[in-house]
Amino acid sequence: MLSHKYMVISVYIALLSCVLTIVFFFRNNLEIIFTTGKFPLITNLKFNLNEFIHAFNQDNTPHQVFLRYFIALVSLFIIICFISINVLFILLILRRLIKFDKEKKDALKIEHIQKLIIQYLYSDKSAYAIDQLRRQQKQIVVDQLLALYVSIVGNKARMVRELFFSLKLDEYVYMRCNNYYWHVRVKYMDIASIMKIERVKNIAQRYMHSSNSLMRTCAIKAYLNLDSEHSFDYLHRFKKYITEWNQINLYNLIVKQSLSVPSFYQFLSSDNPTVVCFALKMIQLHIQTERRREVLQLLLHKDTAVRKEVVITIKVLYIKEAVPLLMANYKTESELVQFEIIRTLAKLDTEESTLFLINLLNVDDFKFRMEIIKNISLTYRKRILTEFESNKEIVAIVKHVSDKRIMF
Amino acid sequence: MKILVCDKETLLLKLLSSELTPHGYNVFTADNGYRAMTLLRAEKPDIVITNILLPLINGFEFLSQIRKINRRSAVIVYSAIKSEHIIEQIFLLGARDFIAKPFDPEKLIIRIKMLI
Numbered sequence: 001m002l003s004h005k006y007m008v009i010s011v012y013i014a015l016l017s018c019v020l021t022i023v024f025f026f027r028n029n030l031e032i033i034f035t036t037g038k039f040p041l042i043t044n045l046k047f048n049l050n051e052f053i054h055a056f057n058q059d060n061t062p063h064q065v066f067l068r069y070f071i072a073l074v075s076l077f078i079i080i081c082f083i084s085i086n087v088l089f090i091l092l093i094l095r096r097l098i099k100f101d102k103e104k105k106d107a108l109k110i111e112h113i114q115k116l117i118i119q120y121l122y123s124d125k126s127a128y129a130i131d132q133l134r135r136q137q138k139q140i141v142v143d144q145l146l147a148l149y150v151s152i153v154g155n156k157a158r159m160v161r162e163l164f165f166s167l168k169l170d171e172y173v174y175m176r177c178n179n180y181y182w183h184v185r186v187k188y189m190d191i192a193s194i195m196k197i198e199r200v201k202n203i204a205q206r207y208m209h210s211s212n213s214l215m216r217t218c219a220i221k222a223y224l225n226l227d228s229e230h231s232f233d234y235l236h237r238f239k240k241y242i243t244e245w246n247q248i249n250l251y252n253l254i255v256k257q258s259l260s261v262p263s264f265y266q267f268l269s270s271d272n273p274t275v276v277c278f279a280l281k282m283i284q285l286h287i288q289t290e291r292r293r294e295v296l297q298l299l300l301h302k303d304t305a306v307r308k309e310v311v312i313t314i315k316v317l318y319i320k321e322a323v324p325l326l327m328a329n330y331k332t333e334s335e336l337v338q339f340e341i342i343r344t345l346a347k348l349d350t351e352e353s354t355l356f357l358i359n360l361l362n363v364d365d366f367k368f369r370m371e372i373i374k375n376i377s378l379t380y381r382k383r384i385l386t387e388f389e390s391n392k393e394i395v396a397i398v399k400h401v402s403d404k405r406i407m408f
Numbered sequence: 409m410k411i412l413v414c415d416k417e418t419l420l421l422k423l424l425s426s427e428l429t430p431h432g433y434n435v436f437t438a439d440n441g442y443r444a445m446t447l448l449r450a451e452k453p454d455i456v457i458t459n460i461l462l463p464l465i466n467g468f469e470f471l472s473q474i475r476k477i478n479r480r481s482a483v484i485v486y487s488a489i490k491s492e493h494i495i496e497q498i499f500l501l502g503a504r505d506f507i508a509k510p511f512d513p514e515k516l517i518i519r520i521k522m523l524i
Binding site: 114115117121144147150153154155156 | 423
Protein backbone atom coordinates (compact mmCIF):
# COMPACT_ATOMS: atom_id res chain seq x y z
CA MET A 1 0.00 0.00 0.00
CA LEU A 2 2.74 2.39 1.06
CA SER A 3 5.01 1.48 -1.87
CA HIS A 4 2.14 2.25 -4.29
CA LYS A 5 1.81 5.67 -2.73
CA TYR A 6 5.55 6.24 -3.16
CA MET A 7 5.39 5.17 -6.80
CA VAL A 8 2.53 7.55 -7.58
CA ILE A 9 4.30 10.43 -5.83
CA SER A 10 7.58 9.61 -7.65
CA VAL A 11 5.90 9.57 -11.06
CA TYR A 12 4.06 12.78 -10.25
CA ILE A 13 7.25 14.57 -9.18
CA ALA A 14 9.08 13.23 -12.24
CA LEU A 15 6.41 14.53 -14.60
CA LEU A 16 6.21 17.85 -12.84
CA SER A 17 9.96 18.37 -12.98
CA CYS A 18 9.99 17.43 -16.68
CA VAL A 19 7.32 19.95 -17.50
CA LEU A 20 9.08 22.65 -15.49
CA THR A 21 12.42 21.87 -17.18
CA ILE A 22 10.94 22.04 -20.66
CA VAL A 23 9.12 25.26 -19.92
CA PHE A 24 12.27 26.79 -18.44
CA PHE A 25 14.79 25.76 -21.12
CA PHE A 26 12.75 25.78 -24.27
CA ARG A 27 10.31 28.59 -23.62
CA ASN A 28 11.82 30.89 -26.35
CA ASN A 29 12.69 28.20 -28.90
CA LEU A 30 9.36 26.39 -28.68
CA GLU A 31 7.55 29.63 -29.24
CA ILE A 32 9.60 30.30 -32.37
CA ILE A 33 9.12 26.76 -33.74
CA PHE A 34 5.39 26.64 -33.14
CA THR A 35 4.62 30.22 -34.33
CA THR A 36 6.88 30.41 -37.40
CA GLY A 37 7.31 26.70 -38.18
CA LYS A 38 11.09 27.33 -38.35
CA PHE A 39 13.96 26.21 -36.14
CA PRO A 40 15.91 29.00 -34.38
CA LEU A 41 19.59 29.30 -35.21
CA ILE A 42 21.96 27.99 -32.60
CA THR A 43 24.52 30.62 -31.61
CA ASN A 44 28.17 29.79 -30.76
CA LEU A 45 28.09 26.74 -32.99
CA LYS A 46 31.42 26.05 -34.72
CA PHE A 47 30.19 23.37 -37.12
CA ASN A 48 28.37 23.93 -40.35
CA LEU A 49 25.10 22.85 -38.77
CA ASN A 50 23.76 26.39 -38.91
CA GLU A 51 24.07 26.38 -42.68
CA PHE A 52 22.18 23.15 -42.81
CA ILE A 53 19.44 24.53 -40.55
CA HIS A 54 19.29 27.69 -42.63
CA ALA A 55 18.83 25.65 -45.82
CA PHE A 56 16.33 23.44 -44.07
CA ASN A 57 14.32 26.51 -43.01
CA GLN A 58 14.32 28.03 -46.53
CA ASP A 59 12.01 25.48 -48.06
CA ASN A 60 8.45 26.40 -47.15
CA THR A 61 6.60 23.63 -48.94
CA PRO A 62 3.82 22.11 -46.72
CA HIS A 63 5.70 18.82 -46.70
CA GLN A 64 8.86 20.49 -45.39
CA VAL A 65 6.96 22.50 -42.74
CA PHE A 66 5.25 19.31 -41.55
CA LEU A 67 8.62 17.58 -41.38
CA ARG A 68 10.03 20.42 -39.26
CA TYR A 69 7.12 20.27 -36.83
CA PHE A 70 7.44 16.49 -36.69
CA ILE A 71 11.17 16.63 -35.91
CA ALA A 72 10.51 19.26 -33.24
CA LEU A 73 7.86 17.10 -31.55
CA VAL A 74 9.97 13.94 -31.67
CA SER A 75 12.95 15.82 -30.19
CA LEU A 76 10.71 17.16 -27.48
CA PHE A 77 9.41 13.66 -26.72
CA ILE A 78 12.93 12.22 -26.52
CA ILE A 79 14.05 15.01 -24.20
CA ILE A 80 11.00 14.46 -21.94
CA CYS A 81 11.68 10.70 -21.81
CA PHE A 82 15.34 11.25 -21.07
CA ILE A 83 14.66 13.72 -18.26
CA SER A 84 11.85 11.55 -16.81
CA ILE A 85 14.06 8.46 -16.72
CA ASN A 86 16.83 10.43 -15.04
CA VAL A 87 14.48 11.90 -12.45
CA LEU A 88 12.95 8.49 -11.72
CA PHE A 89 16.38 6.96 -11.46
CA ILE A 90 17.48 9.63 -8.98
CA LEU A 91 14.29 9.16 -6.97
CA LEU A 92 14.78 5.39 -6.87
CA ILE A 93 18.35 5.77 -5.67
CA LEU A 94 17.21 8.25 -3.03
CA ARG A 95 14.49 5.86 -1.87
CA ARG A 96 16.95 2.99 -1.67
CA LEU A 97 19.39 5.09 0.32
CA ILE A 98 16.63 6.15 2.72
CA LYS A 99 15.56 2.50 3.05
CA PHE A 100 19.11 1.32 3.80
CA ASP A 101 19.53 4.08 6.32
CA LYS A 102 16.24 3.12 7.99
CA GLU A 103 17.23 -0.55 8.08
CA LYS A 104 20.54 0.35 9.66
CA LYS A 105 18.83 2.51 12.29
CA ASP A 106 16.22 -0.22 12.94
CA ALA A 107 18.99 -2.82 13.40
CA LEU A 108 20.67 -0.55 15.93
CA LYS A 109 17.36 0.01 17.72
CA ILE A 110 16.71 -3.77 17.82
CA GLU A 111 20.21 -4.34 19.18
CA HIS A 112 19.66 -1.77 21.91
CA ILE A 113 16.23 -3.15 22.81
CA GLN A 114 17.60 -6.70 22.97
CA LYS A 115 20.37 -5.51 25.29
CA LEU A 116 17.80 -3.89 27.58
CA ILE A 117 15.63 -7.04 27.64
CA ILE A 118 18.63 -9.18 28.57
CA GLN A 119 19.57 -6.59 31.20
CA TYR A 120 16.03 -6.90 32.63
CA LEU A 121 16.23 -10.70 32.67
CA TYR A 122 19.77 -11.18 33.97
CA SER A 123 20.97 -8.13 35.89
CA ASP A 124 19.83 -6.27 38.97
CA LYS A 125 19.23 -3.11 36.91
CA SER A 126 15.77 -4.24 35.84
CA ALA A 127 14.08 -0.97 36.90
CA TYR A 128 16.46 0.99 34.68
CA ALA A 129 15.88 -1.43 31.80
CA ILE A 130 12.09 -1.06 32.13
CA ASP A 131 12.41 2.70 32.19
CA GLN A 132 14.55 2.64 29.04
CA LEU A 133 12.31 0.15 27.26
CA ARG A 134 9.32 2.44 27.85
CA ARG A 135 11.00 5.04 25.64
CA GLN A 136 11.60 2.64 22.75
CA GLN A 137 9.44 2.08 19.68
CA LYS A 138 6.61 -0.11 20.94
CA GLN A 139 6.24 -2.13 17.76
CA ILE A 140 9.86 -3.33 17.91
CA VAL A 141 9.64 -4.11 21.63
CA VAL A 142 6.44 -6.14 21.06
CA ASP A 143 8.03 -8.09 18.19
CA GLN A 144 11.17 -8.85 20.18
CA LEU A 145 9.33 -9.92 23.33
CA LEU A 146 6.96 -12.09 21.34
CA ALA A 147 9.78 -13.81 19.42
CA LEU A 148 11.42 -14.68 22.74
CA TYR A 149 8.20 -15.65 24.53
CA VAL A 150 7.23 -18.26 21.92
CA SER A 151 10.65 -19.92 22.18
CA ILE A 152 10.94 -20.39 25.95
CA VAL A 153 8.99 -21.64 28.95
CA GLY A 154 9.55 -21.54 32.69
CA ASN A 155 10.72 -18.69 34.87
CA LYS A 156 12.20 -16.60 32.06
CA ALA A 157 8.99 -16.85 29.99
CA ARG A 158 7.01 -15.66 33.00
CA MET A 159 9.42 -12.71 33.39
CA VAL A 160 9.05 -11.81 29.71
CA ARG A 161 5.24 -11.80 30.07
CA GLU A 162 5.50 -9.65 33.20
CA LEU A 163 7.73 -7.22 31.33
CA PHE A 164 5.21 -7.09 28.47
CA PHE A 165 2.44 -6.07 30.85
CA SER A 166 4.56 -3.70 32.95
CA LEU A 167 5.47 -1.80 29.75
CA LYS A 168 1.70 -1.51 29.12
CA LEU A 169 2.16 -3.14 25.74
CA ASP A 170 -1.18 -4.90 26.23
CA GLU A 171 -2.83 -1.49 25.79
CA TYR A 172 -0.82 -0.88 22.62
CA VAL A 173 -1.80 -4.33 21.25
CA TYR A 174 -5.45 -3.70 22.17
CA MET A 175 -5.34 -0.40 20.30
CA ARG A 176 -3.77 -2.04 17.23
CA CYS A 177 -6.43 -4.76 17.29
CA ASN A 178 -8.91 -1.97 16.52
CA ASN A 179 -6.87 -0.70 13.58
CA TYR A 180 -8.55 0.28 10.32
CA TYR A 181 -6.45 -2.15 8.25
CA TRP A 182 -7.40 -5.81 8.57
CA HIS A 183 -3.84 -7.16 8.21
CA VAL A 184 -2.76 -5.08 11.24
CA ARG A 185 -5.74 -6.38 13.22
CA VAL A 186 -4.85 -9.98 12.25
CA LYS A 187 -1.23 -9.57 13.35
CA TYR A 188 -2.03 -8.01 16.71
CA MET A 189 -4.94 -10.35 17.45
CA ASP A 190 -2.49 -13.19 17.04
CA ILE A 191 -0.10 -11.49 19.45
CA ALA A 192 -2.94 -10.91 21.92
CA SER A 193 -3.89 -14.58 21.81
CA ILE A 194 -0.29 -15.67 22.45
CA MET A 195 0.25 -13.17 25.27
CA LYS A 196 -3.24 -13.92 26.65
CA ILE A 197 -4.54 -10.34 26.66
CA GLU A 198 -8.07 -11.15 27.76
CA ARG A 199 -9.64 -7.78 26.93
CA VAL A 200 -9.03 -8.45 23.22
CA LYS A 201 -11.68 -11.19 23.50
CA ASN A 202 -14.44 -8.63 22.83
CA ILE A 203 -12.76 -7.42 19.64
CA ALA A 204 -12.18 -11.02 18.51
CA GLN A 205 -15.85 -11.77 19.11
CA ARG A 206 -16.79 -8.82 16.91
CA TYR A 207 -14.66 -10.02 13.97
CA MET A 208 -15.62 -13.69 14.23
CA HIS A 209 -18.41 -13.06 11.71
CA SER A 210 -16.29 -10.92 9.37
CA SER A 211 -16.69 -11.46 5.63
CA ASN A 212 -12.89 -11.65 5.33
CA SER A 213 -12.08 -15.33 5.87
CA LEU A 214 -8.52 -14.67 7.11
CA MET A 215 -9.76 -12.13 9.61
CA ARG A 216 -12.50 -14.55 10.68
CA THR A 217 -10.05 -17.43 11.20
CA CYS A 218 -7.69 -15.26 13.21
CA ALA A 219 -10.52 -13.84 15.34
CA ILE A 220 -11.84 -17.35 16.06
CA LYS A 221 -8.32 -18.48 16.97
CA ALA A 222 -7.87 -15.53 19.32
CA TYR A 223 -11.29 -16.03 20.88
CA LEU A 224 -10.68 -19.74 21.47
CA ASN A 225 -7.33 -18.97 23.09
CA LEU A 226 -8.68 -16.21 25.27
CA ASP A 227 -11.89 -17.84 26.44
CA SER A 228 -11.04 -21.47 27.06
CA GLU A 229 -14.12 -22.07 29.24
CA HIS A 230 -16.73 -21.27 26.59
CA SER A 231 -14.41 -21.62 23.65
CA PHE A 232 -16.72 -23.34 21.19
CA ASP A 233 -20.00 -21.69 22.22
CA TYR A 234 -19.75 -19.31 19.30
CA LEU A 235 -20.56 -22.19 16.95
CA HIS A 236 -24.20 -22.03 18.14
CA ARG A 237 -24.52 -18.55 16.63
CA PHE A 238 -22.11 -18.96 13.72
CA LYS A 239 -23.72 -18.14 10.35
CA LYS A 240 -20.70 -18.03 8.04
CA TYR A 241 -19.18 -20.80 5.98
CA ILE A 242 -16.40 -22.70 7.83
CA THR A 243 -13.89 -23.55 5.14
CA GLU A 244 -11.70 -26.65 5.25
CA TRP A 245 -8.80 -24.34 6.03
CA ASN A 246 -10.69 -22.90 9.05
CA GLN A 247 -11.50 -26.41 10.22
CA ILE A 248 -7.84 -27.45 10.06
CA ASN A 249 -6.88 -24.33 12.02
CA LEU A 250 -9.49 -25.02 14.66
CA TYR A 251 -8.38 -28.61 15.02
CA ASN A 252 -4.73 -27.53 15.30
CA LEU A 253 -5.75 -25.13 18.02
CA ILE A 254 -7.50 -27.85 19.99
CA VAL A 255 -4.44 -30.07 19.75
CA LYS A 256 -1.68 -27.48 20.22
CA GLN A 257 -3.31 -25.27 22.85
CA SER A 258 -4.77 -28.27 24.69
CA LEU A 259 -8.23 -26.65 24.72
CA SER A 260 -10.93 -28.49 26.61
CA VAL A 261 -12.90 -30.49 24.05
CA PRO A 262 -16.67 -30.08 24.45
CA SER A 263 -19.22 -32.65 23.40
CA PHE A 264 -19.66 -31.78 19.73
CA TYR A 265 -23.09 -33.45 19.65
CA GLN A 266 -24.55 -30.14 20.87
CA PHE A 267 -23.77 -28.55 17.48
CA LEU A 268 -25.49 -31.20 15.37
CA SER A 269 -28.75 -29.26 15.53
CA SER A 270 -27.16 -26.11 14.04
CA ASP A 271 -28.81 -24.48 11.01
CA ASN A 272 -25.40 -23.96 9.46
CA PRO A 273 -24.41 -27.13 7.51
CA THR A 274 -20.68 -26.29 7.76
CA VAL A 275 -20.94 -26.18 11.56
CA VAL A 276 -22.64 -29.60 11.51
CA CYS A 277 -19.91 -30.98 9.23
CA PHE A 278 -17.20 -29.59 11.52
CA ALA A 279 -18.94 -31.05 14.59
CA LEU A 280 -19.16 -34.46 12.88
CA LYS A 281 -15.46 -34.35 11.98
CA MET A 282 -14.60 -33.48 15.59
CA ILE A 283 -16.81 -36.35 16.83
CA GLN A 284 -14.83 -38.68 14.56
CA LEU A 285 -11.43 -37.33 15.60
CA HIS A 286 -12.17 -37.38 19.32
CA ILE A 287 -14.17 -40.62 19.02
CA GLN A 288 -17.10 -39.17 20.99
CA THR A 289 -19.47 -42.12 21.20
CA GLU A 290 -21.72 -41.12 24.11
CA ARG A 291 -24.72 -39.96 21.99
CA ARG A 292 -23.90 -41.80 18.79
CA ARG A 293 -27.51 -42.59 17.94
CA GLU A 294 -28.12 -38.87 17.39
CA VAL A 295 -25.87 -39.04 14.36
CA LEU A 296 -28.34 -41.38 12.62
CA GLN A 297 -31.05 -38.70 12.63
CA LEU A 298 -28.87 -36.62 10.31
CA LEU A 299 -28.99 -39.28 7.58
CA LEU A 300 -32.01 -37.39 6.24
CA HIS A 301 -30.37 -33.95 6.41
CA LYS A 302 -31.11 -31.71 3.42
CA ASP A 303 -27.41 -30.97 2.78
CA THR A 304 -25.43 -33.59 0.81
CA ALA A 305 -22.09 -32.70 2.48
CA VAL A 306 -23.65 -33.31 5.91
CA ARG A 307 -25.12 -36.67 4.82
CA LYS A 308 -21.74 -37.71 3.45
CA GLU A 309 -20.03 -36.74 6.72
CA VAL A 310 -22.70 -38.65 8.71
CA VAL A 311 -21.96 -41.81 6.72
CA ILE A 312 -18.22 -41.37 7.38
CA THR A 313 -18.97 -40.86 11.10
CA ILE A 314 -20.99 -44.08 11.15
CA LYS A 315 -17.97 -45.86 9.67
CA VAL A 316 -15.51 -44.33 12.16
CA LEU A 317 -17.71 -44.90 15.22
CA TYR A 318 -18.63 -48.34 13.94
CA ILE A 319 -22.41 -47.91 14.44
CA LYS A 320 -23.76 -51.27 13.28
CA GLU A 321 -27.35 -50.20 14.00
CA ALA A 322 -27.11 -47.90 10.98
CA VAL A 323 -26.88 -50.73 8.43
CA PRO A 324 -30.65 -51.00 7.65
CA LEU A 325 -30.93 -47.21 7.36
CA LEU A 326 -27.95 -46.99 5.03
CA MET A 327 -29.35 -49.73 2.83
CA ALA A 328 -32.76 -48.05 2.72
CA ASN A 329 -31.29 -44.65 1.84
CA TYR A 330 -28.82 -45.94 -0.74
CA LYS A 331 -31.07 -45.68 -3.81
CA THR A 332 -32.23 -42.12 -3.16
CA GLU A 333 -28.75 -40.79 -2.40
CA SER A 334 -26.42 -38.82 -4.67
CA GLU A 335 -23.48 -40.68 -6.24
CA LEU A 336 -21.01 -39.09 -3.80
CA VAL A 337 -22.90 -40.37 -0.76
CA GLN A 338 -23.54 -43.76 -2.42
CA PHE A 339 -19.79 -44.35 -2.68
CA GLU A 340 -19.43 -43.47 0.99
CA ILE A 341 -22.28 -45.83 1.92
CA ILE A 342 -20.51 -48.64 0.04
CA ARG A 343 -17.29 -48.01 1.96
CA THR A 344 -19.15 -47.85 5.28
CA LEU A 345 -21.20 -51.00 4.67
CA ALA A 346 -18.04 -52.87 3.71
CA LYS A 347 -16.30 -51.64 6.87
CA LEU A 348 -19.25 -52.57 9.13
CA ASP A 349 -19.01 -56.03 7.61
CA THR A 350 -22.30 -57.54 8.79
CA GLU A 351 -23.97 -60.42 7.00
CA GLU A 352 -26.79 -58.28 5.59
CA SER A 353 -24.50 -55.41 4.53
CA THR A 354 -22.22 -57.80 2.63
CA LEU A 355 -25.16 -59.47 0.91
CA PHE A 356 -26.45 -56.03 -0.04
CA LEU A 357 -23.09 -55.12 -1.56
CA ILE A 358 -22.83 -58.40 -3.48
CA ASN A 359 -26.30 -57.79 -4.90
CA LEU A 360 -25.23 -54.32 -5.97
CA LEU A 361 -22.65 -55.92 -8.27
CA ASN A 362 -25.51 -56.77 -10.59
CA VAL A 363 -25.81 -53.10 -11.48
CA ASP A 364 -23.80 -52.66 -14.65
CA ASP A 365 -21.54 -49.79 -13.58
CA PHE A 366 -17.77 -50.23 -13.53
CA LYS A 367 -17.11 -47.49 -10.91
CA PHE A 368 -19.49 -49.03 -8.37
CA ARG A 369 -18.29 -52.57 -9.00
CA MET A 370 -14.69 -51.42 -8.51
CA GLU A 371 -15.55 -49.59 -5.27
CA ILE A 372 -17.48 -52.56 -3.84
CA ILE A 373 -14.82 -55.17 -4.63
CA LYS A 374 -12.03 -52.88 -3.43
CA ASN A 375 -13.66 -52.39 -0.03
CA ILE A 376 -15.27 -55.75 0.60
CA SER A 377 -13.34 -58.12 2.87
CA LEU A 378 -10.98 -60.66 1.32
CA THR A 379 -13.08 -63.71 2.25
CA TYR A 380 -16.04 -62.45 0.24
CA ARG A 381 -13.97 -61.85 -2.88
CA LYS A 382 -13.70 -65.63 -3.42
CA ARG A 383 -17.46 -65.90 -3.09
CA ILE A 384 -17.89 -63.14 -5.66
CA LEU A 385 -15.56 -64.99 -8.04
CA THR A 386 -17.69 -68.14 -7.88
CA GLU A 387 -21.01 -66.29 -8.04
CA PHE A 388 -20.07 -64.05 -10.95
CA GLU A 389 -17.86 -66.54 -12.80
CA SER A 390 -19.47 -65.71 -16.13
CA ASN A 391 -19.06 -61.93 -15.74
CA LYS A 392 -15.66 -61.12 -17.24
CA GLU A 393 -15.58 -57.57 -15.91
CA ILE A 394 -16.19 -58.59 -12.28
CA VAL A 395 -13.63 -61.42 -12.49
CA ALA A 396 -11.07 -58.98 -13.90
CA ILE A 397 -11.76 -56.43 -11.13
CA VAL A 398 -11.43 -59.10 -8.40
CA LYS A 399 -8.10 -60.26 -9.88
CA HIS A 400 -6.90 -56.68 -10.20
CA VAL A 401 -7.89 -55.73 -6.65
CA SER A 402 -6.37 -58.92 -5.21
CA ASP A 403 -3.06 -58.30 -6.96
CA LYS A 404 -0.56 -57.79 -4.13
CA ARG A 405 1.69 -55.61 -6.27
CA ILE A 406 -0.98 -52.90 -6.32
CA MET A 407 -1.52 -50.91 -3.14
CA PHE A 408 -5.02 -49.55 -2.45
CA MET B 409 34.66 -25.37 27.60
CA LYS B 410 33.49 -23.85 24.30
CA ILE B 411 29.84 -23.86 23.27
CA LEU B 412 28.49 -22.74 19.91
CA VAL B 413 24.81 -21.69 19.85
CA CYS B 414 23.06 -21.26 16.49
CA ASP B 415 19.62 -19.76 15.88
CA LYS B 416 18.15 -17.07 13.64
CA GLU B 417 16.57 -15.33 16.66
CA THR B 418 19.31 -13.06 17.95
CA LEU B 419 17.50 -12.30 21.20
CA LEU B 420 17.28 -16.01 22.01
CA LEU B 421 21.00 -16.30 21.26
CA LYS B 422 21.73 -13.47 23.68
CA LEU B 423 19.51 -15.09 26.30
CA LEU B 424 21.21 -18.48 25.97
CA SER B 425 24.61 -16.82 26.06
CA SER B 426 23.68 -14.95 29.27
CA GLU B 427 22.36 -18.20 30.73
CA LEU B 428 25.47 -20.26 29.96
CA THR B 429 28.31 -17.77 30.51
CA PRO B 430 27.91 -17.56 34.34
CA HIS B 431 28.41 -21.34 34.48
CA GLY B 432 31.92 -20.90 33.10
CA TYR B 433 31.27 -21.76 29.48
CA ASN B 434 32.81 -19.82 26.63
CA VAL B 435 29.79 -19.14 24.41
CA PHE B 436 29.90 -18.26 20.70
CA THR B 437 26.75 -17.39 18.81
CA ALA B 438 25.80 -17.58 15.13
CA ASP B 439 22.59 -16.26 13.59
CA ASN B 440 22.98 -18.10 10.28
CA GLY B 441 24.43 -21.30 8.89
CA TYR B 442 27.48 -19.72 7.24
CA ARG B 443 28.56 -17.95 10.41
CA ALA B 444 28.01 -21.17 12.34
CA MET B 445 30.28 -23.07 9.94
CA THR B 446 32.98 -20.41 10.19
CA LEU B 447 32.88 -20.49 14.00
CA LEU B 448 32.84 -24.29 13.96
CA ARG B 449 36.06 -24.35 11.92
CA ALA B 450 37.75 -21.53 13.85
CA GLU B 451 36.80 -22.30 17.44
CA LYS B 452 36.30 -26.09 17.38
CA PRO B 453 33.57 -25.99 20.08
CA ASP B 454 33.03 -28.90 22.46
CA ILE B 455 29.27 -28.55 22.32
CA VAL B 456 27.04 -27.23 19.54
CA ILE B 457 23.48 -26.21 20.40
CA THR B 458 21.49 -25.52 17.25
CA ASN B 459 18.01 -24.95 15.94
CA ILE B 460 17.17 -27.17 12.98
CA LEU B 461 15.83 -24.19 11.02
CA LEU B 462 18.77 -21.98 10.18
CA PRO B 463 19.07 -19.28 7.52
CA LEU B 464 21.47 -19.74 4.58
CA ILE B 465 22.49 -23.32 5.49
CA ASN B 466 19.81 -25.78 6.44
CA GLY B 467 20.17 -27.38 9.87
CA PHE B 468 20.49 -30.92 8.49
CA GLU B 469 23.35 -29.88 6.23
CA PHE B 470 24.97 -28.11 9.18
CA LEU B 471 24.68 -31.30 11.25
CA SER B 472 26.38 -33.39 8.58
CA GLN B 473 29.11 -30.74 8.27
CA ILE B 474 29.77 -30.88 12.03
CA ARG B 475 30.57 -34.57 11.66
CA LYS B 476 33.07 -33.82 8.90
CA ILE B 477 34.71 -30.76 10.48
CA ASN B 478 34.82 -31.63 14.17
CA ARG B 479 33.64 -35.11 15.13
CA ARG B 480 34.51 -34.35 18.77
CA SER B 481 31.66 -31.80 19.15
CA ALA B 482 28.59 -33.05 20.94
CA VAL B 483 25.43 -31.71 19.33
CA ILE B 484 22.14 -30.73 20.97
CA VAL B 485 19.37 -29.91 18.52
CA TYR B 486 16.20 -28.03 19.41
CA SER B 487 13.21 -27.45 17.20
CA ALA B 488 9.52 -26.62 17.24
CA ILE B 489 9.01 -29.40 14.68
CA LYS B 490 8.40 -32.54 16.68
CA SER B 491 7.74 -34.97 13.85
CA GLU B 492 9.16 -38.41 14.57
CA HIS B 493 10.70 -38.67 11.13
CA ILE B 494 12.68 -35.45 11.62
CA ILE B 495 13.85 -36.39 15.12
CA GLU B 496 15.02 -39.74 13.78
CA GLN B 497 16.96 -38.01 11.01
CA ILE B 498 18.52 -35.62 13.52
CA PHE B 499 19.86 -38.53 15.59
CA LEU B 500 21.04 -40.35 12.46
CA LEU B 501 23.07 -37.28 11.56
CA GLY B 502 24.93 -37.52 14.86
CA ALA B 503 22.99 -35.36 17.32
CA ARG B 504 23.31 -36.51 20.93
CA ASP B 505 20.16 -34.86 22.29
CA PHE B 506 16.92 -33.28 21.08
CA ILE B 507 14.96 -30.57 22.89
CA ALA B 508 11.43 -29.61 21.86
CA LYS B 509 10.83 -25.89 21.51
CA PRO B 510 9.66 -23.99 23.58
CA PHE B 511 12.14 -25.07 26.26
CA ASP B 512 13.26 -23.80 29.64
CA PRO B 513 16.66 -22.11 29.19
CA GLU B 514 17.48 -22.70 32.87
CA LYS B 515 17.21 -26.46 32.35
CA LEU B 516 19.54 -26.42 29.37
CA ILE B 517 22.48 -26.58 31.78
CA ILE B 518 21.31 -30.00 33.00
CA ARG B 519 21.22 -31.31 29.43
CA ILE B 520 24.72 -29.97 28.79
CA LYS B 521 26.09 -31.51 32.00
CA MET B 522 24.56 -34.84 31.00
CA LEU B 523 26.50 -34.72 27.74
CA ILE B 524 29.88 -33.99 29.29
